[in-house]
Amino acid sequence: xxxxxxxxxxxxxxxxxxxxxxxxxxxxxxxxxxxxxxxxxxxxxxxxxxxxxxxxxxxxxxxxxxxxxxxxxxxxxxxxxxxxxxxxxxxxxxxxxxxxxxxxxxxxxxxxxxxxxxxxxxxxxxxxxxxxxxxxxxxxxxxxxxxxxxxxxxxxxxxxxxxxxxxxxxxxxxxxxxxxxxxxxxxxxxxxxxxxxxxxxxxxxxxxxxxxxxxxxxxxxxxxxxxxxxxxxxxxxxxxxxxxxxxxxxxxxxxxxxxxxxxxxxxxxxxxxxxxxxxxxxxxxxxxxxxxxxxxxxxxxxxxxxxxxxxxxxxxxxxxxxxxxxxxxxxxxxxxxxxxxxxxxxxxx
Amino acid sequence: xxxxxxxxxxxxxxxxxxxxxxxxxxxxxxxxxxxxxxxxxxxxxxxxxxxxxxxxxxxxxxxxxxxxxxxxxxxxxxxxxxxxxxxxxxxxxxxxxxxxxxxxxxxxxxxxxxxxxxxxxxxxxxxxxxxxxxxxxxxxxxxxxxxxxxxxxxxxxxxxxxxxxxxxxxxxxxxxxxxxxxxxxxxxxxxxxxxxxxxxxxxxxxxxxxxxxxxxxxxxxxxxxxxxxxxxxxxxxxxxxxxxxxxxxxxxxxxxxxxxxxxxxxxxxxxxxxxxxxxxxxxxxxxxxxxxxxxxxxxxxxxxxxxxxxxxxxxxxxxxxxxxxxxxxxxxxxxxxxxx
Numbered sequence: 001x002x003x004x005x006x007x008x009x010x011x012x013x014x015x016x017x018x019x020x021x022x023x024x025x026x027x028x029x030x031x032x033x034x035x036x037x038x039x040x041x042x043x044x045x046x047x048x049x050x051x052x053x054x055x056x057x058x059x060x061x062x063x064x065x066x067x068x069x070x071x072x073x074x075x076x077x078x079x080x081x082x083x084x085x086x087x088x089x090x091x092x093x094x095x096x097x098x099x100x101x102x103x104x105x106x107x108x109x110x111x112x113x114x115x116x117x118x119x120x121x122x123x124x125x126x127x128x129x130x131x132x133x134x135x136x137x138x139x140x141x142x143x144x145x146x147x148x149x150x151x152x153x154x155x156x157x158x159x160x161x162x163x164x165x166x167x168x169x170x171x172x173x174x175x176x177x178x179x180x181x182x183x184x185x186x187x188x189x190x191x192x193x194x195x196x197x198x199x200x201x202x203x204x205x206x207x208x209x210x211x212x213x214x215x216x217x218x219x220x221x222x223x224x225x226x227x228x229x230x231x232x233x234x235x236x237x238x239x240x241x242x243x244x245x246x247x248x249x250x251x252x253x254x255x256x257x258x259x260x261x262x263x264x265x266x267x268x269x270x271x272x273x274x275x276x277x278x279x280x281x282x283x284x285x286x287x288x289x290x291x292x293x294x295x296x297x298x299x300x301x302x303x304x305x306x307x308x309x310x311x312x313x314x315x316x317x318x319x320x321x322x323x324x325x326x327x328x329x330x331x332x333x334x335x336x337x338x339x340x341x342x343x344x345x346x347x348x349x
Numbered sequence: 350x351x352x353x354x355x356x357x358x359x360x361x362x363x364x365x366x367x368x369x370x371x372x373x374x375x376x377x378x379x380x381x382x383x384x385x386x387x388x389x390x391x392x393x394x395x396x397x398x399x400x401x402x403x404x405x406x407x408x409x410x411x412x413x414x415x416x417x418x419x420x421x422x423x424x425x426x427x428x429x430x431x432x433x434x435x436x437x438x439x440x441x442x443x444x445x446x447x448x449x450x451x452x453x454x455x456x457x458x459x460x461x462x463x464x465x466x467x468x469x470x471x472x473x474x475x476x477x478x479x480x481x482x483x484x485x486x487x488x489x490x491x492x493x494x495x496x497x498x499x500x501x502x503x504x505x506x507x508x509x510x511x512x513x514x515x516x517x518x519x520x521x522x523x524x525x526x527x528x529x530x531x532x533x534x535x536x537x538x539x540x541x542x543x544x545x546x547x548x549x550x551x552x553x554x555x556x557x558x559x560x561x562x563x564x565x566x567x568x569x570x571x572x573x574x575x576x577x578x579x580x581x582x583x584x585x586x587x588x589x590x591x592x593x594x595x596x597x598x599x600x601x602x603x604x605x606x607x608x609x610x611x612x613x614x615x616x617x618x619x620x621x622x623x624x625x626x627x628x629x630x631x632x633x634x635x636x637x638x639x640x641x642x643x644x645x646x647x648x649x650x651x652x653x654x655x656x657x658x659x660x661x662x663x664x665x666x667x668x669x670x671x672x673x674x675x676x677x678x679x680x681x682x683x684x685x686x687x688x689x
Contacts, residue, residue, distance in 0.1 A: 011360055018367040025542075026578040030366075033558035034359040041355065076555055080543055194563070202551040209547055210516045219523040226525070226532035233532075255449065255534070262450035265385070269458065299385060306445035 028079055036072050043068035044193045047173070062170040066163065073162050084151050084221070087228060128242055136235040143227035150220040157214050158205075165204040169197060249314045254305070257314060260321050261302055267328045268295050274335045287331060294324055355562055362561045362571070369568060371575045374415035376426050378438075382466055386442030389463045391470075392430055399435035402500055402688035403471045405464055406438040407491075409483035410456065410591065411541060413583050414440055416667050417481065419576050423668045425677065432681045434477075434688065437467050439484075443585045449534045451588035453487070453595060454613045460491045464498055475500035477684060482506050482637060482663070483595070486605065489645070490612060493621045501687045502622065502651075503680070505629040506663050508637040509619075509645045510606040511599050515635050516548050521600035530589040538584025548635055577668070606644060619645065625653035625687050629680060634663040655683070 019027050043065055050064060173196065177188055208214055237250040249257075272291055278284045301317050301324075309317065382389040406426075408414035417438075418426040429436050439460065444451065460478075468474050478499045480488030485507025492499045511518055529536060546553045560566075566574070604610035610617045626649060630639040639658070646654050659676050661669040 014360060014364045014367065018363050021367050022575075023578050023582040025582045026366075026575075029554055030359075030363065030558045030561065033555050034355060034562060036555055037559050037562050038355050076551065079554065080546060080550060083543075191563070194559075198551065198556050198559075202549060202556065205550050206516070206548070209550075210514075210519055215519050215523050218520065219525065223525045223528050226528040230528070230532040251534075254446070258447050258449050261447055266455075302385070302445075302447045306447040 025079065032075050032078065036075050039068065039072050039075075040194060040197060041190060044190050047193075048188075058167075058170040058174045061173060062167050065166050065170060069162070069166055073159065077158065081155075084154075084225070087147065087151075087225060130238055130242060133235070133238060136231070136238055139231045140228070140235050143224060143231045147221070147224035147228045150217060150224045153217045154221045157208070157217055161204050161208045162201075165201045168204070169200045172196060172200065247310045247312075248308065249311050253311075253314060257305055257318055257321070260318070260325075261298065261305070264298055264321055264325055264328065265295075265302075267325070267332070268298065271328055271332045271335060274332070278335075278338065287334070291328075291331065294327055298324060358562050358565065362566070365568065365571055366575055369572055369575065371420075371572050371579065373420070373576050373579060374418050375421060376418050376424060376430065381437075381470075382463065384459065384462070386444055386448060387459045388440045388442065389466060390438050390440060392426060392436040392438070394435060395427070395430040396433045398433070400433045400685060400688040401471070402473055402475070402477055403435040403437060403467050404429060404477040404479050404503075404684065404688075405460075405467050406436065407460060407478065407480045407484040407488045408438070408441070409481060410441045410587060411483060411584070413580060413585070414438055414481075414484075416580055416664060419580065419668050420573065423573070423670070425667050428677050428681060429684075432685060434681070434684060435471065437463070439463050441585070444535055444588045446534060449589045452590045453490075456487055456591070457491050457494070457612060460487060461495065461498075464491075464495075468498070473500075474498070477501040477503065477688060479503040479684075480505065480507060481667075483508070485637075486599070489605075489619065489622070490610075490617050492624065493617050493619055494612075494615065496621050496623055499624050501684065502624055502626045503629070503684065504626065504642065504645075506631055506634055506637045506642075506666055507628065507645075508599075508641040510641050511603045512606075513638050513641045515638055517544065517636055518600060520544060520547075521596055524596060524601075526593050526596045526601075530593045534589050535586035536589065536592045537586050541587065542582065542584050573668075577664075606648070608648070619648045620650050622649040623651050626651045627654070627680065627683050628656045629659065629666060629676075630656060631659045631661050631663055631666045633661060633665070636663045653687075657683075 015031075022030075046064055046068060047061055050060070173188070173193070176192070176196065180188055209218070233251060237252075240246045240248075241250060268291060272288075272295075275284060275288050275291065297320070301320055305314065305317050376392055378390040378392045380388050381391050406414070406417065408417065418424045421427060426436060426438075441456070464476060464478070467476055475498060478488045478492060478501070480486070480503070482505070485504040486509065488502065489504065489507065489509065492502050511521075529540075533540070561571075561574070598604045598610055602609075605617065605619070608616070608618050608620070626646070628642050628646060630637075630642050632639060639656075643656060646656060657676055657680060659666050659669075
């Protein structure tokens, strides 16, 4: 028989090993489900002991379960809420919201005053920042306030539904108990309770998340989240780019390169089509081969810039793209001189 | 059940899930073409002589195509191969940051390229195009532009009319898609996963896993479960410009079913689809419900067209174990009759 230490050790090893092997989401959701399942079992047990003491009212049951189910709500929605919670932060989000409300009302002087108060310990650094910094910071704060309000409304909507579902469950459970007492062989065992709980709560949330007002809150939440991300990034890039030591290109610089890459790939595609309809000749074969080599170079650049390049690497990539663009344009000119046209798509009637 | 028994059952199941080795996408294939993140694969035939008309499968750019070949006893691919069909498939890969500007036009262009390769290899200038989910929508668009290249069209759980009142449609319609793409670039797979989980948050984040604790499941069940989990959470990002385009034009404006969708300046007219068409719909599909596909059959000009109903969900059509899964022999018979 294993000692308690060996037992615990064995379980720990299994947990760690499973964490690394299973999909991350599967591991989290499965391990959370144990806690939730256990809490539901305890809730059922608490209600059973109340049942045995006499007549049960649904309101009474609701009070017991509202408390018992409290821990379950956060457990269930933890993974889905995590991105919002990370963005919302902890206590400082409240301070930021209050500061945001004040600065919004007193822009620009109040805003500058408040921002100055926050940044006072770093006042020497302020004079290094670009002049647009306060406006960018204001944008971040504004979008943060919008996000926090939307998140609060979304969370409230889901939590209210939770309470409604608990109320509904209480009523249904009392009805089922009353029904079962007509037939002495039937009892409300945990399995039946669990099925009833699943049906009630699942249906409540499926319906809730399709309601127009909830969809509207969800839209506000996703929009404001995106605004926070975009504005925060713009502020950070503005601040970081002041330093000559900052090695990384901005998102806009990266996007511009990605666009050129994509456009160049399309150019290669277009010229390949022109070449492919040409009658086979050794010079055409050479052109085809050079296109293939150039395309490989483009793919190589694409791979390099997909993993965070430094500024220098990005500049080198851009220069390579410029040269490749010249080469594909040259091939295109030669093909057109040969009278080459790409295959036409079927005409629309 | 006492607390300790629950914990014991949990640990026992967790250990089994860890110990079992699962592989997906097991049916052997060769990669025969690659372009950037896109590739074309050819499944090794399982009969001596395959039918003349090859099949090109086009899956969605959301999630991975191996749902059609999850495991040997739940594989649409194997079913097709065992009945003598010559099967190719496009794999849309995992978009990276540099692929942000890939558009729907690029996907259609690659279908054309892949089809050309398949046609050349098979010696057939027309093939069977089999699209699943958004892959079906892409196949539809391609077929309307190139009816001369498609011999038969199979649409599996394919949304065409995006006005069906389902949660996913409602959310997509209200999404500020420009803000999403401008903030994130490519739309992360996790973002889409969360949306799918929200279709039934209690069932999909708790109920499914609680069932593993409620009663012991055998290794066979757990292997299938684990393969499904691997597939569900193996979600590629969607290129930003593709996301912008298809959410706006399909979900929000519903242009496709109205014959108002344009691609690279060309209008997509579904009436140009004149080849034999089979639409597979699933009654409990919350992503492409039957009403999202059925209107199509009134619009296309094909005279040989049919709908086959599966009593299952969007994924169940491919991997379900219920008797409804038995509808596949009828689907394959339909394809075989038109593959001679």
